[in-house]
Amino acid sequence: MSDQQSKLANVLLAPVVSEKSTNAAEDSNQFVFKVKKVATKLEIKKAVELMFDVEVDSVKVLNVKGKVKRFGRTLGKRSDWKKAYVKLKSGHDIDFASA
Numbered sequence: 354m355s356d357q358q359s360k361l362a363n364v365l366l367a368p369v370v371s372e373k374s375t376n377a378a379e380d381s382n383q384f385v386f387k388v389k390k391v392a393t394k395l396e397i398k399k400a401v402e403l404m405f406d407v408e409v410d411s412v413k414v415l416n417v418k419g420k421v422k423r424f425g426r427t428l429g430k431r432s433d434w435k436k437a438y439v440k441l442k443s444g445h446d447i448d449f450a451s452a
Contacts, residue, residue, distance in 0.1 A: 364392045364400040368449055369436060383440045384447050388414070390435050397437045407445040413438040 366387045368374075374385035388397055394412040401409050415438075419431035441447070 358403060361396065361400040361403050364389055364396050365404060370449075377438065381440065382443065382446070383438050386437045386439060388435050388437045390416075390433070392435065392437070394437075397439065401439050405447045407447060408442040410440045410442045412440070 366389065369385040369387055371385075377383040377385060384401075386397070386401070392400075392414075394414060397412050397414070398409045401407065415436050417434050417436050419433045421428060421430050423429070
């Protein structure tokens with residue numbers, strides 16, 4: 354594996370499995386991933402194509418702000434993170450059960 358491929362393999366952190374992401378996958382062939390905060394749309398596209406052997410149509414990203422939580426008397430804050438909505442071209446699909 355080349356240096357470029359190993360860098361792309363580290364861009365995707367985890368798939369986001371929720372009711373909203375499941376509906377997006379069923380309705381519009383979009384899959385949701387938690388990605389590195391410094392990742393660009395092009396890096397995310399190349400990483401998904403490399404990891405799952407599919408063709409990506411478009412990528413939308415958004416920064417998720419961490420929630421402020423209370424730990425006893427003190428206030429704490431969860432880390433901010435980046436979410437990517439990846440739309441695949443028709444005929445392509447990602448099966449997380451076999452991947």
